[in-house]
Amino acid sequence: DIxxxxxxxxxxxxxxxxxxxxxxxxxxxxxxxxxxNYLAWYQQKPGQPPQVLIYWASSRESGVPDRFSGSGSGTxxxxxxSSLQAEDVAVYYCQHHYTTPFTFGQGTKLEIK
Amino acid sequence: QVQLQESGxxxxxxxxxxxxxxxxxxxxxxxxxxxxxxxPPGKGLEWIGYIYYxxxxxxxxxxxxxVTISVDRSKNQFSLNLSSVTAADTAVYYCARQRFGELSHxxxxxxxxxxxxxx
Numbered sequence: 001d002i003x004x005x006x007x008x009x010x011x012x013x014x015x016x017x018x019x020x021x022x023x024x025x026x027x028x029x030x031x032x033x034x035x036x037n038y039l040a041w042y043q044q045k046p047g048q049p050p051q052v053l054i055y056w057a058s059s060r061e062s063g064v065p066d067r068f069s070g071s072g073s074g075t076x077x078x079x080x081x082s083s084l085q086a087e088d089v090a091v092y093y094c095q096h097h098y099t100t101p102f103t104f105g106q107g108t109k110l111e112i113k
Numbered sequence: 114q115v116q117l118q119e120s121g122x123x124x125x126x127x128x129x130x131x132x133x134x135x136x137x138x139x140x141x142x143x144x145x146x147x148x149x150x151x152x153p154p155g156k157g158l159e160w161i162g163y164i165y166y167x168x169x170x171x172x173x174x175x176x177x178x179x180v181t182i183s184v185d186r187s188k189n190q191f192s193l194n195l196s197s198v199t200a201a202d203t204a205v206y207y208c209a210r211q212r213f214g215e216l217s218h219x220x221x222x223x224x225x226x227x228x229x230x231x232x
Contacts, residue, residue: 001174040218049207049222050158061220093158097216101173102148102160 002026002096006105012113019081021108023094028074029057031098038098041070041079043090044107050093054079086112115140117208117223124229125202131195131228135208142166142189146211148219149182149193151204154227159204163211164191198230 003026013019029038037057042050052061054070057077067082081088089112094105121133135147149161162172164182172180181194195202205227209219 038216042219049209049225050219051222052218052220055212055218055220095158095218097211097218099216100160100163100171101175104158104160106157 004105010109014113021079023077029098042093119223119226133193150207153204
């Protein structure tokens with residue numbers, strides 16, 4: 001199975017500041033045939049299901065604020081929130097969809113400093 | 114807008130079979146892959162398996178011997194059976210749609226249903 005490792009496990013950022021979450025996969029998630037990285041980012045608030053923010057590593061889902069962005073390729077990926085808002089407090093997960101079984105990172109808990 | 118809704122018993126006894134159904138509304142089950150994902154209380158997410166609307170399925174090897182996923186296109190539903198459950202199977206179970214085919218992210222999720230395994 002592909003192992004997804006996120007860092008840090010938790011993060012406290014001031015309102016309006018930048019938040020950065022990292023995700024590393026145990027093997028490359030880049031399909032050479034289409035040059036896409038099969039990596040998604042989700043946000044999960046308490047008592048709610050996860051909601052996709054980013055897919056193919058850098059494509060923003062419709063309706064997601066543009067302060068959320070994804071970057072990276074191969075085995076190293078980053079989710080960036082450019083200016084933290086109060087409603088961004090949540091747990092964030094990365095997930096690969098390169099092959100089965102799909103696996104998720106352990107999650108990063110984002111709080112307000 | 115596609116919506117998914119899980120339904121099931123809530124409480125299952127150890128060694129019995131957990132059965133859940135996901136009803137898809139606002140869109141057709143045809144043409145998509147549909148997954149089950151679970152999350153033990155306070156923990157992370159685990160993919161259980163998927164089914165294509167035609168009936169082809171694939172499971173997580175960690176659960177493969179106990180899992181069956183089926184589809185009922187006439188009812189726009191798909192279902193999960195997990196046999197021989199133990200306390201370790203206590204979790205919130207989600208159903209979800211895969212947006213772009215077999216190897217795709219999950220773009221729509223159900224609200225989830227908590228299944229507790231206890232005698």
